[in-house]
Amino acid sequence: MSRYERSQELYRRACELMPAGVNSPVRAFRSVGGEPIFIERGLGCEITDADGNRFVDYVGSWGPLILGHARIEVVEEVAWTAAAGLSFGAPCSQEVELAELVTGAVPHLEMVRFVSSGTEAVMSAVRLARGATGRDAVIKFSGCYHGHADHLLVSAGSGLATFGTPSSAGVPSSFAGHTIVLPLDDEEAFLGLMEDRGQEIAAVIIEGVPANSGLLVQRPDFMRLLRSECTRYGALLILDEVITGFRLGTNGAAGYYGIEPDLATYGKVIGGGMPVGAYGGSRELMEQLAPLGPVYQAGTLSGNPVAMAAGAATLRILLADGGAAYSELDRLGATLEKGIAGVFAKHDVPWSVVRIGSILWLALQEGEAPRRFESIRPEAAEVYAGLHRALLERGIYLAPSVYEVIFVSLAHDAETIEETVKAFDEAVEEIA
């Protein structure tokens, strides 16, 4: 009898009803083999599946759950707010509270607008950039994922890389034609393009720290060059902080690199596990949005009280004591990094751990940590599949794709991390 009997039964039913049984492709376990596990509940750093198997969770709902699962302050806030009505489609106090928290923490945000996903945030920010500049072209970097809006679904990392699809069917080439893709970490390519076409560029968009195709930490000089060239040619710099916003620190990747984008996009952590996205920038830019300005963007459930309450409860904890939570997250991340790197060294495998704060990535390849998508070795996927299975057996739940990162939360205590490292030791022993 399988220990995943109930999950398997649910999966069979799901596959009849939803493509591959899932509502987001990477969840389907295609790139690591096996079948997805159906999760029934989570508390702290642990999740329990439909068969009662327990796992230490390093996915954290793909980034949002920086406080761990079902953190009491968040759950209580959500429950109280929900009891007073789920949505009104009219302004509510919770929007004002979350907007105050967000703009109070991030110096370059004078105003924000809330939406319901990271995809929507980025799509809207790009529209705003085009509306404000009167230009069409957008520069993105290969391996960066910015959600599934048509014109950004070009060379976009994990979900797509995993399936070997360079871009999606159903995207007219004329849409993608406004998107210029450059390699990360390549000053020359970027400078050359700006010299040729700088006047046509509405926006340059980059992930705060690219974390959807491994973890491609960029050099501060490269980020600063993007900033200065955008200023020079009148293009807007959009920093996609959907993963890094309120994950790397109170001012996300902008704070880490010391740059000020014109527009920044948020999702994941900002909603504390509820569907929330946001984009923001200067008052002048944001007042281009309808109903004040000509750029249209709207949403039936945007800023709904329950989602706003979850976000606000999460940010209040993260922003308390001058952002003390981030030192703790960094400490936990460092402990896990050191432990796993020690295991790799002990078993003499040429792998490494890349880390920034509480985001880690297993670089299952030789050599320096890659800074470009093109430097990631696709062969690593096979090794990862073996490692993923061996860890799952030992109660450690990693994202089911080699391109995905590990998220540490405040609920991962030292003892759990020690257990995780022990599981890695056994798993690497088994597969190496």
Ligand SMILES: *Cc1c(COP(=O)(O)O)cnc(C)c1O
């Ligand atoms: C997840 C992600 C998005 C898309 O957010 P969704 O909420 O999944 O639509 C956009 N940009 C980045 C950097 C992301 O990691």
